[in-house]
Amino acid sequence: MLNANEILQKVNECLDIISRGREPETLYEPIRYVLSIGGKRIRPVLMMLTYELFRDDPEQIMMPACAIETYHNYTLLHDDLMDNADLRRGHQTVHKKWDANTAILSGDSMLVLAYQRMAQCAPDKLKPVLDLFSQTALEIGEGQQYDMDFEHRNDVTEAEYIEMIRLKTSVLLACSMKIGAILADAPAGDAENLYKFGEQVGLAFQLQDDYLDVYGDPSVFGKAIGGDIVSNKKTYMLINAMNRADEKQRARLSGWIDAREFDAGEKIAAVRALYDEIGIDRLAQEKINYYFEQSRKYIDAVNVAEERKAELMSYVSRMMKRNY
Template sequence: MHTSDQILKLVNDTLDNLAYDRKPSSLYEPIRYVLSLGGKRIRPVLMLLAYNLFKDDPESIVMPACGLETYHNYTLLHDDLMDNADLRRGHETVHRRWDANTAILSGDSMLVLAYQRIAQCEKEKLAEVLALFTETALEIGEGQQYDMDFEHRNDVAEEEYIEMIRLKTSVLLACALKIGAILGGASVEDADNLYRFGEQIGLAFQLQDDYLDVYGDTKVFGKAIGGDITSNKKTYMLINAFNRANDEQRAELVRWIEATEFDRAEKVAAVTRLYNEIGIDRLAQQKIEYFFAESRKYLAKVSVAEERKAELAAYAERMMKRKY
């Protein structure tokens, strides 16, 4: 059995040493740049930890795991362009460092490279792995489109939001775990339970992100608090505030959302106070805990010895930055 730290090192070493020897280098340099910016590498680590439940040589499938990370970073590259974001992990985004056309084309090539890397797996499993990855990639595009559609609505239901983050975030974590299971020779049932485990942990993870954007500690969270509030991002917090506010609270929320000129700190403080009054902080904590508890049920059903699951369970726990 490998530790998650050993697996993370394996992933990073492989990504750092990938050769980009095709021409023109101007197409591939932004791809190398994006993958050099680091990140937690959650998806490849989950894939290799899932594989390691069944087999002891995760290094043998590190290339498809890096393919999944390449795909994830491609989505971030294009998301940053759509959001007109200046920074990603403290570094200039590709469209800022180069330009929008480079971001589009290098992103497209990155998607193709992701397929090329994922396809470097056992021939007998290839069709199943590619079918799952392709379905997942389609769902992620659907989730991104829902997210964009929600920007223009103030009546998004909680269920719609949960489905959007399931598509946009959860299915890739679930896919990573299931591909690891498939390549590890897991039973259909075990592979499906690992998929469900990833789906639920992904929902908890995204809701925690929403929560930390309001209530987190800047030093721990790594970015300024209140970014979602400032940009009127439709999050679990804002959607539930709209749906649960009384008339007076709703009017104040709308006033802040429609304000074109405002003091950032004042807006963040005012909206946070509204969340507290409406009880959104407790509501979000309960929902995060609910999905986290659900995820553990699915991991418990996987038919391998508990000690073999310990590393994956501990990794999920650290993802959620808390103890059970």
């Protein structure tokens, strides 16, 4: 068995050679660049740690694990293009470093590479693995479209937002874990409970990301604070602030949302102060805790000795900065 750090190292080694030897260089250099600029590799680590709940040879599923990370980075590459983002993990995005056409074509090729690598699983597992992977890929596209649609709506509900982040973020974590279980010959009930565990953790993880964008320490969070506020992104926090504000608070919040010209620092401070007044910080923490606690029910139901769950639980606890 491997621990999470050992898995991370082996995943990075595999990703380093994922498109080696293919031409033209102008197509594959951006792919290698995207895969080389870091990232926590949460999804492949979760897949392999889940596999280890049932078996002791996680390197047998290295290619499917690298497939899930390649797919994840493909979605980020295209997200950056759609958002016209300048930076990803402190580095230039592909469409800025090269151009939009390169980003589209290299991203499309990453998707094909992901499917090629996922197909290198055990032949008897090929259909259930590809069925789940394909269903997840469709759901992520649906979540991205909802996110784009929400930019043009002022009536997004909390339930709609939760469903959007479930599709856009949670299902890939859940898919990673269930594929790990399928490849390890886990019982169907355990595989489904692990999917649900990943889904609930994913919801908590995204809501925590929303929270940290407002209240996090930039040196720890890894990026500037307040980006969601500046862009009026429909997050759990903004949606609930609008729904729970009194008339005066809603007018102040709407003023900042509708403002065409503003100082970013002033807007962030003002909206954060409104969140504090309305109690959104506490509400968000309660919702994060809710999904985190929900996840416990599903991992507890997995019929595996607690000692075999220890590394997975330790990893998820670090990822969420919480204790199980």
